[in-house]
Amino acid sequence: MSRDQATELRELVKGLSKDKAENAARVIAVTSGKGGVGKSNISVNLSARLAKMGRKVAVLDADMGLANADVLCNVTSRVNLAHVVAGRKRLAEAVVEAPGGFHLIPGASGLSQMANLSEFERARVVSTFRQLETDYDLLLIDTGAGIGPNVMSFLLAADELLVVTTPEPTSITDAYALVKAVSRQRENVKVDLLTNMVRDRDEGRRVYDRVSVVCRRFLGISIGDAGHVVHDPRVSGAVRRRLPFVLDVPDSPASLCIKQLAHKLDRHASEPRSGGFFRKVASWLAG
């Protein structure tokens, strides 16, 4: 490393340690143990709804496999975070406006590449991404399913986890396994459970009760009840039309559930946020 680089690195690191929690976005990882439970649909629709309420919201598509939040919104970006990490594009070029007024950031492989950077490059990338944390009120991270190392780094760095499960027993057990894995590595983690594709509120409540009892008994942690989203056949029509269902069919049962969820989240807008999300992701990835 040259002397100039060393000075620049010191300046970058100095700047990073000043991550101010007050002007940092609240970062919520939308996650699940089992795949296909509705994380991307929930991230996108919740964001569209919160944007309508005047909040500055971005979804970071952090699914390393089949990233598809962009497909749900019919937006395409030819720039993703991989280009930004490689220094070939500016961060602003990767941010696209989605229907409803929220922003979508196709993250995918770019973030995992952060693991392979030198300390200098990583500090540069993290300081670039810091802008995302100060530009928004809320940053939702749409993660892939399960507890692989990439997903885990987001779960360890986020302020809160919104764990999505359906009433299927396999989805419930996998949700519990995920909470267990995270709680082993992170004390005092804030977890809320959202039940999706349920028949009604009662079914959602029963699922929540089951998960929360075992989390308390075996892990010693209490998880919050984020509520439920009903199974709604109109969701798939909206997906086919590539429009968030809260915009496509705003009065449908699933849209009304998202509205409730948005208000609930917004009431907790002053939840503590720790700042430095990308710095933490980068350091977890780097091991």
Ligand SMILES: Nc1ncnc2c1ncn2[C@@H]1O[C@H](COP(=O)(O)OP(=O)(O)OP(=O)(O)O)[C@@H](O)[C@H]1O
């Ligand atoms: N409330 C709902 N009612 C009916 N269908 C739903 C509902 N939520 C999601 N779906 C359907 O479930 C399927 C999976 O949804 P989605 O892609 O959002 O899940 P995911 O958890 O992001 O999946 P992956 O783990 O592959 O990223 C989609 O076909 C979607 O249309």
Ligand SMILES: [Mg+2]
């Ligand atoms: Mg998804």
